[in-house]
Amino acid sequence: MQANVTGTIYIVDDDEDFRNSMQWLLESANHNVVTFSSARSFLDEFNGETGCMLLDVRMPEINGLALQQIMQERNIQIPIIVISGHGDIQMAVSAMKQGALDFLEKPFDGDVLLRLVNKALTKANKARLENSEVQEIQNCFASLSRREKEVMGLVVAGNANREIAEELDISPKTVEVHRSRVMSKMRAGSLAVLVKQAARLNEAS
DSSP states (O other): OOOOSOOEEEEEOSOHHHHHHHHHHHHHTTOEEEEESSHHHHHHHOOOOSEEEEEESOOSSSOHHHHHHHHHHTTOOOOEEEEEOTTOHHHHHHHHHTTOSEEEESSOOHHHHHHHHHHHHHHHHHHHHHHHHHHHHHHHHHTSOHHHHHHHHHHHTTOOHHHHHHHHTSOHHHHHHHHHHHHHHTTOSSHHHHHHHHHHHHHHO
16 A cells, blocks of 8 residues: 655554554555654654654553643644553543544554544645645735735725725825735735635634
8 A cells, every 4th residue: 555645653652562563554555654662752852744643542651641732732733543452442532532633442453544644644734734824924924014914904804995094094095005015915816815814814823
């Protein structure tokens, strides 16, 4: 089976035999895999690359649920597939409530795992692309002057140039100049695009 999507799969499990078998399965499907024997080693070595995680919920020192919490606090946003052994279902359900993508109970079918991994990596790549687009919009918005930001706010709220001119006590001609600069600096080809950009800025704030 070929890997359909890119990204690194992080396996965090204190069972060496399980880590090795999962690494073999995933690498045989052309996935890039990095393994960790503890939550601490993952936290120490994670470099921010796009990917997903296979996480054992029952581990010494820092268990899977605690690692999830730490990742949230550190804004490490990668999809997590929780691996649970017999008797760990309640922990797995708790992990799902904390935002895990899915959970598998040992033993599980390799094809099921591969499908979940592809789903997780697809989600991770989509999030990375969206974050990149939002960052670009934020950079463009930061380049606007204070007055241009005021004009943009009034434009996306649906105000006509004349209404903006009255609101800001400037001439309609000046509004047109600011509006043109806003469209150029935001790289917005239309008013509809500018409105969508403003909405994404609000969501990200």
